[in-house]
Amino acid sequence: MSKILFNIPYKLKNFRKFKSLETFAGNGYWTKSVQKKLERKYFFKKVLLTDSCTSALEISALSLKLKKNEEVIIPSYAYPTTASAFLRCGYKIKFVDCNANDPRINHSHFLKVLNKNTKAVVIVHHAGQPEDINFFLKLKKKYKFKIIEDAAQCIDLKVGKKYLGSYGDFGCISFHESKNLHSGLGGAVIINNMDYSETAHYVWERGTNRRDFDKKRISKYTWIEVGSNFYPSEFQALYLYYQLQDISKIQKKRKEIFNLYVSNLNNLILSNKIMGMNTKLKSNYHMKYILLKNRKERNQIKKYLEKKGIHTVSHYEPLHLSKVGKKISVKNLKNSKNFSDRILRLPLHVYLSKKNIKFVCKSIENYFLA
Ligand SMILES: Cc1ncc(COP(=O)(O)O)c(C=O)c1O
Structure with missing residues (x-):
C-alpha cells in the first residue's frame, strides 16, 4: 500500500488561467475580486487579502493601537504567530489555559486573567470548530475589550446567524496549503469594526496612503502608519479565486x-x-x-x-x-x-x-x- 499522507493540497485541474494575468504584484483585479467574493458569500463587512493569517493577525494588532502595557489575553494552546503579532507591538500578553479535553478557552481561568487593563482578547477557533463566542461577546459588553478571532482554520463555517470571522472586531483567516482552501500561502483580515477600516487599509498597504492616491484624493502618497507589505501577489489571488469557485x-x-x-x-x-x-x-x-x-x-x-x-x-x-x-x-x-x-x-x-x-x-x- 502506498503512503497515506497527512495532507495533499487541493489542486485545480488543468489550471492555465495565469495567462490571463495583466498585473502581478498585488492589489489588482484578482485581489479585489476575491475580496468582493468573500464579502458577498460570507457577509463580511470588509476583507483585505493578505499573504498569510500571520499578516492578518499583525494588521489587527497594529490597527488596535493599544498603549504599551495594555493587556491582550491569548490562549496558550495556539500558533506562535497568534501571540507574536501582539507581542511585537509591545502589548502585554497574558496566556490563558484551555479545557481539559477540548482546546477552547477555560472560562474560569479566563475570568481570573481578565482585569481592567485587558484591552483585547484573541479567541482561536480550533481545528475547524468554533470557540464559545457568546461567552466572550457577553463579557465584551461589560469590559469593553476588543475581540480578534483567529479563524485560521475556519473558513466557510456558519455558527448561529453569522460566519466565523465576522463576530470579532477583526477576523483572521489562513489560506495556507494545509487549509480547506489555499493559495500556497495566503490569508485574509476581516474588518468588522469599521472604526478600524481606514487604519487597517493603510497598514495593509505598506503603511502608506496609496489608496487615496489611487482614488486621486492626493497627488503623492506617503508614509502615514506603521505598516508592512502584507498583501499577496495576483498569482495567489487568481488561484484562490478559482478555489473559491470549488x-x-x-x-x-x-x-x-x-x-x-x-x-x-x-x-x-x-x-x-x-x-x-x-x-x-x-x-x-x-x-x-x-x-x-x-x-x-x-x-x-x-x-x-x-x-x-x-x-x-x-x-x-x-x-x-x-x-x-x-x-x-x-x-x-x-x-x-x-x-x-x-x-x-x-x-x-x-x-x-x-x-x-x-x-x-x-x-x-x-x-x-x-
Ligand atoms: C490558529 C492559527 N493561527 C495562525 C496560523 C498561521 O497561519 P499562516 O500560516 O497563514 O500564517 C495558524 C497556522 O496554521 C494557526 O493554526
Missing part, C-alpha cells in the same frame, strides 16, 4: 471523509481507548483529531501508524512553555500542556479514499489489540 465540492468531500472517521472511530471512543472531537460543535471539516492518554501513548501510536505508511501529526506546543513564551510569563497551564501531549491529527484531504480512511481507523484499533 468550495462546495471541496467541503462536500471533506464532510464525507470527516463523517467516515466519526463512524469508524466510534467503537474506540465508546470503549474509552481514545477520545474524539466534541461532536456537539459544528465543523468545517478542516481537521480530524483523536486524543490519547498521554504524550508517551500518542508518540507510540504515531510511530506504529508511521510503520504502516500512515502519516499523522501532533499539533501546537503550548506557547507559555516555549522559549519566547517563558520570558512572557511563567505559569502552570496544565490543560494546555496536557492537550498538546495527547492530540494526534489524522490524514484529511480531498484525495483520501474510503479504503484508506478505514485502514487508518483499523490500524488504530489494531494498535490497542497488539
Whole structure:
C-alpha cells in the first residue's frame, strides 16, 4: 500500500488561467475580486487579502493601537504567530489555559486573567470548530475589550446567524496549503469594526496612503502608519479565486471523509481507548483529531501508524512553555500542556479514499489489540 499522507493540497485541474494575468504584484483585479467574493458569500463587512493569517493577525494588532502595557489575553494552546503579532507591538500578553479535553478557552481561568487593563482578547477557533463566542461577546459588553478571532482554520463555517470571522472586531483567516482552501500561502483580515477600516487599509498597504492616491484624493502618497507589505501577489489571488469557485465540492468531500472517521472511530471512543472531537460543535471539516492518554501513548501510536505508511501529526506546543513564551510569563497551564501531549491529527484531504480512511481507523484499533 502506498503512503497515506497527512495532507495533499487541493489542486485545480488543468489550471492555465495565469495567462490571463495583466498585473502581478498585488492589489489588482484578482485581489479585489476575491475580496468582493468573500464579502458577498460570507457577509463580511470588509476583507483585505493578505499573504498569510500571520499578516492578518499583525494588521489587527497594529490597527488596535493599544498603549504599551495594555493587556491582550491569548490562549496558550495556539500558533506562535497568534501571540507574536501582539507581542511585537509591545502589548502585554497574558496566556490563558484551555479545557481539559477540548482546546477552547477555560472560562474560569479566563475570568481570573481578565482585569481592567485587558484591552483585547484573541479567541482561536480550533481545528475547524468554533470557540464559545457568546461567552466572550457577553463579557465584551461589560469590559469593553476588543475581540480578534483567529479563524485560521475556519473558513466557510456558519455558527448561529453569522460566519466565523465576522463576530470579532477583526477576523483572521489562513489560506495556507494545509487549509480547506489555499493559495500556497495566503490569508485574509476581516474588518468588522469599521472604526478600524481606514487604519487597517493603510497598514495593509505598506503603511502608506496609496489608496487615496489611487482614488486621486492626493497627488503623492506617503508614509502615514506603521505598516508592512502584507498583501499577496495576483498569482495567489487568481488561484484562490478559482478555489473559491470549488468550495462546495471541496467541503462536500471533506464532510464525507470527516463523517467516515466519526463512524469508524466510534467503537474506540465508546470503549474509552481514545477520545474524539466534541461532536456537539459544528465543523468545517478542516481537521480530524483523536486524543490519547498521554504524550508517551500518542508518540507510540504515531510511530506504529508511521510503520504502516500512515502519516499523522501532533499539533501546537503550548506557547507559555516555549522559549519566547517563558520570558512572557511563567505559569502552570496544565490543560494546555496536557492537550498538546495527547492530540494526534489524522490524514484529511480531498484525495483520501474510503479504503484508506478505514485502514487508518483499523490500524488504530489494531494498535490497542497488539
Ligand atoms: C490558529 C492559527 N493561527 C495562525 C496560523 C498561521 O497561519 P499562516 O500560516 O497563514 O500564517 C495558524 C497556522 O496554521 C494557526 O493554526
